[in-house]
Amino acid sequence: MRHIYYCPLRWADMDALGHVNNVVYVDYLQEARVDMLSVHAPQSGGEELGEGVVVARHEVEFTRPLHFRPEPVRIESWVTQIRAASFTMAYEILDELPDGTRTVYCRATTLLTPFVFTAERPRRIRPEERAVLESFLEPTGALR
Amino acid sequence: MRHIYYCPLRWADMDALGHVNNVVYVDYLQEARVDMLSVHAPQSGGEELGEGVVVARHEVEFTRPLHFRPEPVRIESWVTQIRAASFTMAYEILDELPDGTRTVYCRATTLLTPFVFTAERPRRIRPEERAVLESFLEPTGALR
Amino acid sequence: MRHIYYCPLRWADMDALGHVNNVVYVDYLQEARVDMLSVHAPQSGGEELGEGVVVARHEVEFTRPLHFRPEPVRIESWVTQIRAASFTMAYEILDELPDGTRTVYCRATTLLTPFVFTAERPRRIRPEERAVLESFLEPTGALR
Amino acid sequence: MRHIYYCPLRWADMDALGHVNNVVYVDYLQEARVDMLSVHAPQSGGEELGEGVVVARHEVEFTRPLHFRPEPVRIESWVTQIRAASFTMAYEILDELPDGTRTVYCRATTLLTPFVFTAERPRRIRPEERAVLESFLEPTGALR
Numbered sequence: 001m002r003h004i005y006y007c008p009l010r011w012a013d014m015d016a017l018g019h020v021n022n023v024v025y026v027d028y029l030q031e032a033r034v035d036m037l038s039v040h041a042p043q044s045g046g047e048e049l050g051e052g053v054v055v056a057r058h059e060v061e062f063t064r065p066l067h068f069r070p071e072p073v074r075i076e077s078w079v080t081q082i083r084a085a086s087f088t089m090a091y092e093i094l095d096e097l098p099d100g101t102r103t104v105y106c107r108a109t110t111l112l113t114p115f116v117f118t119a120e121r122p123r124r125i126r127p128e129e130r131a132v133l134e135s136f137l138e139p140t141g142a143l144r
Numbered sequence: 145m146r147h148i149y150y151c152p153l154r155w156a157d158m159d160a161l162g163h164v165n166n167v168v169y170v171d172y173l174q175e176a177r178v179d180m181l182s183v184h185a186p187q188s189g190g191e192e193l194g195e196g197v198v199v200a201r202h203e204v205e206f207t208r209p210l211h212f213r214p215e216p217v218r219i220e221s222w223v224t225q226i227r228a229a230s231f232t233m234a235y236e237i238l239d240e241l242p243d244g245t246r247t248v249y250c251r252a253t254t255l256l257t258p259f260v261f262t263a264e265r266p267r268r269i270r271p272e273e274r275a276v277l278e279s280f281l282e283p284t285g286a287l288r
Numbered sequence: 289m290r291h292i293y294y295c296p297l298r299w300a301d302m303d304a305l306g307h308v309n310n311v312v313y314v315d316y317l318q319e320a321r322v323d324m325l326s327v328h329a330p331q332s333g334g335e336e337l338g339e340g341v342v343v344a345r346h347e348v349e350f351t352r353p354l355h356f357r358p359e360p361v362r363i364e365s366w367v368t369q370i371r372a373a374s375f376t377m378a379y380e381i382l383d384e385l386p387d388g389t390r391t392v393y394c395r396a397t398t399l400l401t402p403f404v405f406t407a408e409r410p411r412r413i414r415p416e417e418r419a420v421l422e423s424f425l426e427p428t429g430a431l432r
Numbered sequence: 433m434r435h436i437y438y439c440p441l442r443w444a445d446m447d448a449l450g451h452v453n454n455v456v457y458v459d460y461l462q463e464a465r466v467d468m469l470s471v472h473a474p475q476s477g478g479e480e481l482g483e484g485v486v487v488a489r490h491e492v493e494f495t496r497p498l499h500f501r502p503e504p505v506r507i508e509s510w511v512t513q514i515r516a517a518s519f520t521m522a523y524e525i526l527d528e529l530p531d532g533t534r535t536v537y538c539r540a541t542t543l544l545t546p547f548v549f550t551a552e553r554p555r556r557i558r559p560e561e562r563a564v565l566e567s568f569l570e571p572t573g574a575l576r
Binding site for chain 3: 008010011012027030031034035039040051068070
Binding site for chain 1: 259
């Protein structure tokens with residue numbers, strides 16, 4: 001099941017070239033992940049995975065420039081793999097018209113590790129967290 | 145030839161978990177690229193490649209957390225491939241001790257396309273730009 | 289007439305102390321201003337005042353810490369003074385409960401100057417811009 | 433005694449209008465404060481005042497636009513008033529030529545309160561902190 005998050009743009013997201021800067025897209029992914037796991041998770045138990053993770057790897061493909069506009073951009077996110085102490089998420093940043101036409105701005109994959117920040121060390125995924133991740137599991141990645 | 149840029153951290157680079165946020169590393173890559181191609185290029189002619197490019201793809205591997213400290217972090221960057229209308233850069237974000245010991249925080253690869261922003265379209269790499277990129281050419285990538 | 293803009297927070301707005309950083313509040317003011325003058329203006333003609341201005345002065349009073357939450361924060365903004373080549377805006381960042389109780393996080397005042405960016409010089413306010421600003425005119429400032 | 437901090441600019445500090453955005457200047461002030469009190473304080477004891485404070489009020493006057501350039505900008509900061517549980521700082525962001533000519537981009541004043549973040553409440557200034565603040569005391573403010 002894909003999670004859908006409508007991410008509002010900010011005027012300040014644009015760089016000196018008038019595009020939403022590539023760095024800001026990576027923040028959009030982070031905001032979508034926090035929304036999916038900590039804010040609007042379908043069941044409780046996985047909240048810590050939204051904020052209490054470190055990113056181990058990003059692959060981000062930019063397919064089209066974005067400019068500031070009042071309409072939020074749609075971010076779909078899901079889980080593609082769950083391991084003992086890490087999981088992989090996939091994302092698409094896009095607009096979808098009522099007729100189903102999709103304009104994709106960015107596709108991405110992120111490898112994440114739950115982390116105990118007070119002890120500065122990684123930890124294993126707990127059973128109740130695995131259950132939340134499984135509710136988003138879809139084996140197909142985002143990148144072509 | 146690798147380009148070396150010492151990137152100063154900002155206190156504001158840290159997130160609520162007290163780490164330099166993963167998104168900010170991606171800005172560090174951008175700052176290193178602008179420095180390499182627009183500010184401290186070894187020869188003139190490639191200035192537009194620093195700022196006048198769009199990122200087509202990022203692969204970023206985070207190997208160790210960074211915390212705010214007054215010492216800048218060292219970013220090594222180089223070029224791994226040059227095509228007609230795009231080029232690939234590699235980066236390492238690290239500390240190097242006087243005895244040569246290296247602590248790597250991040251390794252990354254970026255695919256870049258020169259872009260005419262007034263016309264919103266990609267363009268080919270010019271001969272004088274190719275010469276600048278060739279001076280940084282090293283076939284080995286950063287990612288393991 | 290006060291303009292009302294609901295500004296969504298981002299997880300990344302928090303600093304290492306777990307508060308929305310004071311710097312980010314100043315961006316919230318900017319986003320509210322763009323929304324008021326360029327996006328949701330009650331009449332056309334003032335669009336350039338949202339983005340094509342420089343800030344000459346900010347006074348920002350922080351009254352209460354903000355933490356990340358999914359609910360947007362409400363920003364009320366209005367115009368307190370209109371001069372030949374500058375105008376003053378006032379803002380309140382707050383939550384308002386259905387019963388009218390208000391929790392104010394920030395009050396601010398900004399002096400703005402329309403600016404011709406291609407020529408890098410200030411310019412006068414045009415009549416149609418003045419009409420838009422007048423629709424938001426309320427002489428009472430935000431600061432105590 | 434004024435503290436001097438050379439703040440490096442980032443390409444990403446520029447907004448869609450090609451200027452360092454007004455919001456970013458406010459981060460420059462924060463970075464200068466952390467440097468003055470936590471990093472390069474003349475005597476130990478005041479470190480917590482750099483990071484463990486909340487901003488109660490900013491007054492920021494923008495006098496000239498800044499554009500990205502490799503040279504850092506100079507920030508002078510000092511203390512203008514010390515109270516039981518708050519203190520006021522003043523700042524100037526400027527370039528100074530070897531002949532002493534000064535180009536000022538920004539003048540600012542900030543009211544700060546030491547804060548116990550674990551308890552979310554303000555606290556009084558400790559004697560050893562007062563001593564550090566006094567070493568920067570200069571009664572003249574920055575704003576005209």
